[in-house]
Amino acid sequence: MSTSFQSCPGCEAFILSDTKECPQCGREIDVKPAVTKETEDAVGDRKFREMFDPCPKCNEMVRYGLVRCWNCNAFMRADVEAKYNEMKAKPQAIIFSDIPADQRTEMLPSRNASDDSGGRKMFDAEEEDEAEFTLNHLPAGGDSGAEFASPASASATAAPQASAPAEKKESQKAPKAPAAAESGAAAASTPTDSDSAPESGTDKSAAKESEDQTSSGDINADELLGIAMQDEKDVKRRQRNKVKESHRKRILLPCSCGAWIRVREDQGGRTLRCRQCKNPFIVPEIKKKEKSPQEARGTETQQITVGWIEDLQLHVITPTDVVLKPGSLEKTVENVDGGFHESGLHLVKYAAPAKKSMFGKAANGPPALEQQRLQIREHIQKTGAIADLPFGELQTITAEQTNRIRLIQPVSEAHESMFAGVPVFGDGRIAVYVPLELPENRQAFISMPLSVHRRFSEQVSNLFGLKIPAEDNGVPATEETDTLFCFLSEVKIEAVRNLDYYENDPGFAVELSGYICEACGAAITESSRKNKKLGGAAGKGLAKAKCPKCSNKFGNQKAYQVTRKTDSTEDVDDVLNPKAEATTDEAAS
16 A cells, blocks of 8 residues: 655645644645545446436436336426327317218218208227217317217307307416417417417516526427327327228118118128117128129230340450450450340349358348349249349340341451450350440440350340351351271270360360370370370370371370250240249259
8 A cells, every 4th residue: 555645735744645634733634535446436327327317107217308208108397298288188170161062972971951861870890980970160269178060060150160269369368378388289279360469568578488498498398299299190190091991991881770881891791780779680792893804814914935044244345445365355244144035135134142241141132143033033924024123233135126236256257357356255155246235335245155155046046037157157056076986996086176165165064085196197095095005104295105106296186075964955945934844054054
């Protein structure tokens, strides 16, 4: 424990810091209490308690400034509660007027005394429902009492009511209410010329005091009170609309006792009991109007057939920015799905899926690509139109614009090629120009492997009569192979032509079938090479090894055979029809 000293302010003698009276001169010294962690916590707790007030009803701590308690919904201040009750006790006056008989469109007849209905009462078939009634005008003095009367009596009392406010104004003068109460209840009273007349000096001073009181701290409470009353009005309005909607969906049936009874359509054929005479009655069957065949056909969603090709590669580029180098545009690509319909070619670009949080739950946003693809196709099936997709971006090439689709790669004549014959989209790929409307002189191209190109050209040919001259520029229409024989084992070797189109195509499986000598063209299988140990055990030195037939360098020329992974003709059309079975497009994955 540390000890500190101080000097006495009277005799300047050295004394301990906690000494209350100097032993030399006897002077009293004010000792400040040491600030400890306990005192700091007590000060912080006191400041925290000052931010809250206890509820007068349930004693819960409520943040300072709130109008109602969060626990029991009681008012925190008695003056606010009194103003609220005062405003509720003076609702806005309702002015009723009679509608001329020739302008009435209600289902119920008039209830005037001269009416033939005899003033029938109306009841609901359910247990709890209000009977319709009409309110008299409220007295001008603000009396909250309400009387039930017919429209005729309401119209009869309208004339003397107009002079009532002027007569009662002189007899019921009272001091003005505070400004806060007047602002909340302004809608409940109709101002007159006598209200705006200047009052006496006493009334002016009272009004000034009320304004000062409002500006000092009650304005926030009044605003919150206005919000609470507006919410209450909205709740009542929704309840009235709900009752009106339920009444609109019901049918009125007359009872033998003169009452009207509301019944629902689903109560047809049931036996109900009148709430006035307690006699049972049978609700007649209610037949719905059947639609004509023309209307039924018009309401049915037209099913459409769409051929889908998945994972087409879309390149949106500026031609002047292209570097003429093989494969320079392989990275500037977006995967899209192509939908072929008689209305045109529809390209669907999917939205990026929402990223998952650290707890593995995905945030609000687009789902995974497969789910987006499924939901988009279900949407097209339900609506019967390729429009307003729930996810992604839709770009359409109309049937009239499809004749502008052009082959870009490969082109046998370099001077006719847009990119001087350079395979900028990659080796063994076919690219076509698509006429999309793009800004800033940008152009769109679709590149695809051989298997996808065959399906693409078949679709545009069948739907739009467009022929893409890919075969005329070196693209194989079918698999072309050369048949060779091993000169050692006489085994047949299949060597496919145009290997570049098959190596980069996921729709084909490429398998090594043998080797070919670059000097004499002799073929040898892999098993024969291993038996002769030509080029070593693994064949790494085959390029420099001597050919067993011509004794020259064998070289590194290989022969491959290809097989299709799936039958592309079975996966072309994706028919959006509930009776058709969905197929899986593995070749374009």
